[in-house]
Amino acid sequence: MNNDVTRVQSLRRAPIPLVVLLSIPVFLAGIHATTTEAIRTQLYFSLTDPLWYTAWTAAAVHGSWTHLEANMVAYLLATLTGYGIYTKWERERLMLLIFAVVLVTTPPVQSLIDYVVLNIHLNVVGPGAHTKGFSGVVGAFVGMLIASIGGYITHRTNTTIGNHAILTVFFLASIVLFAVYPPDGHVLIVTAVLLLIGFGITTYTIITELNIRDVNGIRNRISQAFDDVVLVYVSTVVALTLVYLSFPADPGAGETTANIIAHLTGIVYGFLATTTLVRSTA
Secondary structure, X not given: OHHHHHHHHHHHHOHHHHXXXXXXXXXXXXXXXXXXXXXXXXXXXXXXXXXXXXXXXXXXXXXXXXXXXXXXXXXXXXXXXXXXXXXXXXXXXXXXXXXXXXXHHHHHHHHHHHHHHHHHHOOOOOOOOEEOOOHHHHHHHHHHHHHHHHHHHHHHOOHXXXXXXXXXXXXXXXXXXXXXXXXXXXXXXXXXXXXXXXXXXXXXXXXXXXXXXXXXXXXXXXXXXXXXXXXXXXXXXXXXXXXXXXXXXXXXXXXHHHHHHHHHHHHHHHHHHHHXXXXXXX
């Protein structure tokens, strides 16, 4: 009886996160459809003479429908996959909290880093240079997805296996980036080696904790957790696909340098913010 009540309550709650998630594309499409280019330009974040409020408004405006559509496809893939994890985890409220924090705090963080890196550190911006679009926030939701995979696995198993899962995703992501930037991969090589070392250490720890000779026992565990395995596998594939799509093959073309910084900033920030919130509410 109690289980039936819980299921009914879960079904009643389910549409609320979905409505929140789906409202963002509608909101952004509405802004693009009802504003002129002149108005949107005033909302861009200037890299030479920024106004404080444009740190947020720039994330809501796009240069074209193609730009908006690409961001929304990636956004929906990341957030709906994350929603699947938190629904299975029965922590939809936690996802709404993470969603709100990431949505509100990522734009100013991204704008600040854009300004510092592009204008102050690299000094590569000219008059009228600006940033716009939802790319940084989308990257943050990709980071949220990666952290959520680790958090869910930790919940279902233990911290060691959860950390191992996160290292695995990042290691695979570095391999994905090799495919994007094969010529100049020195930094990626170092990163991949470090991740491989961490991957090896956690793998060894897990193997020593498990009785690998008990093949039937391991098979039974996998069989019992088949739904979890599928969920994690699909979520990881989505996360890696989004990482691949986030980084253009020609980083020197047009505005892609700013896009790379936005996506990278978002992924790192979203991962850290989600990890912090998951652990603080455990």
